[in-house]
Amino acid sequence: MTRALPAPVVDGIPFARAGREELRAEVAGLVAAGEVDRARVLLLADTDDWWTEPPPPAEQLARVPAAGTLREAMALLGMGRVADYFAHRWSDPTHLAGLALLQQHWPGSRPVVDVACGIGTQLRELARRGCTGLVGVDVVWAKLWLARRFVCPGARYVCVDATAVPGTAVPGLDVPRPAYVLCSDAFYFLRDKPAAAAALHALAGPGGTVVVGHAHVTDPAGEPLTPEGYAAVLGTDLLYDDDELTRALLAGRPPRPAAPADLHGSEAVALVAGDPLRPAPADLGTPLPPLRPNPLYVDGVRTWPSARYGAEYGPRSGYLPERWPDPLPPDAARRRLLVDLPEAW
Numbered sequence: 039m040t041r042a043l044p045a046p047v048v049d050g051i052p053f054a055r056a057g058r059e060e061l062r063a064e065v066a067g068l069v070a071a072g073e074v075d076r077a078r079v080l081l082l083a084d085t086d087d088w089w090t091e092p093p094p095p096a097e098q099l100a101r102v103p104a105a106g107t108l109r110e111a112m113a114l115l116g117m118g119r120v121a122d123y124f125a126h127r128w129s130d131p132t133h134l135a136g137l138a139l140l141q142q143h144w145p146g147s148r149p150v151v152d153v154a155c156g157i158g159t160q161l162r163e164l165a166r167r168g169c170t171g172l173v174g175v176d177v178v179w180a181k182l183w184l185a186r187r188f189v190c191p192g193a194r195y196v197c198v199d200a201t202a203v204p205g206t207a208v209p210g211l212d213v214p215r216p217a218y219v220l221c222s223d224a225f226y227f228l229r230d231k232p233a234a235a236a237a238l239h240a241l242a243g244p245g246g247t248v249v250v251g252h253a254h255v256t257d258p259a260g261e262p263l264t265p266e267g268y269a270a271v272l273g274t275d276l277l278y279d280d281d282e283l284t285r286a287l288l289a290g291r292p293p294r295p296a297a298p299a300d301l302h303g304s305e306a307v308a309l310v311a312g313d314p315l316r317p318a319p320a321d322l323g324t325p326l327p328p329l330r331p332n333p334l335y336v337d338g339v340r341t342w343p344s345a346r347y348g349a350e351y352g353p354r355s356g357y358l359p360e361r362w363p364d365p366l367p368p369d370a371a372r373r374r375l376l377v378d379l380p381e382a383w
């Protein structure tokens with residue numbers, strides 16, 4: 039039997055991360071004493087197990103709530119390469135692949151739980167396209183704080199470890215079933231894959247949908263499985279090659295599923311388990327206005343935020359030309375020359 043975990047709530051985001059019992063107790067004590075600013079600083083310093091940098095000084099973290107933009111807040115949080123990733127998520131090929139997956143398997147009126155949601159990039163897209171009942175889950179409280187403050191304020195957020203979600207016992211995770219459970223660019227990070235898959239299916243409930251995007255195969259980051267390994271642990275045979283998803287979104291056509299045996303050379307795959315639902319009524323290939331010039335272009339030249347970013351995404355970003363085209367092509371928005379950045383990007 040599971041029981042509700044006591045989880046202190048700061049800025050509307052419960053902190054129920056397993057394995058952080060001391061921090062939870064300390065934060066709960068500070069909240070009870072009315073010391074919310076100190077509690078927030080402690081939570082903003084907490085990172086995931088893969089992060090190798092020390093947290094910034096407490097005085098710096100205390101300035102995060104006053105940041106006027108997403109990027110300023112991420113700089114104060116000392117997020118480094120992860121800040122580059124999130125700041126430019128709106129045009130990277132992995133994000134386009136994720137949109138193609140949503141396009142083909144649309145949640146419609148189902149409640150959505152985005153597991154390992156990061157700063158809520160997909161939740162923002164879903165909210166802007168009319169989806170409701172959105173919940174974002176991540177193990178890093180600071181990322182949820184950024185999501186709520188800058189990216190998708192309309193969703194609810196809960197800080198938990200996705201491999202330790204005890205069904206509906208965590209406050210905020212008692213969503214109506216069947217639900218649509220999304221896990222994008224993160225499943226390969228979850229060390230206990232059977233526990234993670236069980237948690238995703240438990241959140242979705244009978245008749246629900248589990249969508250796992252960009253699960254690494256040949257990309258060695260995280261702890262990847264083979265396509266067959268992912269298919270077995272998630273209990274599905276509906277798989278896609280991630281590059282195919284990106285290409286499909288850019289071409290405005292449905293993506294072609296593939297057999298696991300044909301996906302061994304893929305950098306990453308996507309999987310859909312349970313009810314595959316139906317395609318979205320709208321075209322997610324075209325971002326919603328207001329659109330702004332892609333900030334990757336500096337003085338008309340495509341400029342990666344770091345060599346690491348360029349090495350990871352450059353080879354798959356052929357839709358972004360090296361130089362800003364003038365005049366803009368008719369498909370400038372589809373190719374993400376124009377992007378739908380959050381208002382306070």
Ligand SMILES: C[S@@+](CC[C@H](N)C(=O)[O-])C[C@H]1O[C@@H](n2cnc3c(N)ncnc32)[C@H](O)[C@@H]1O
Nearest residue numbers: 086154155156176177178199200222223224227
């Ligand atoms: C590469 S980011 C992807 C974020 C988001 N899904 C996206 O597509 O933009 C991976 C995310 O997984 C989260 N994460 C890693 N381990 C986790 C765990 N055990 N439970 C929940 N989230 C986790 C990280 O904090 C990070 O936000």
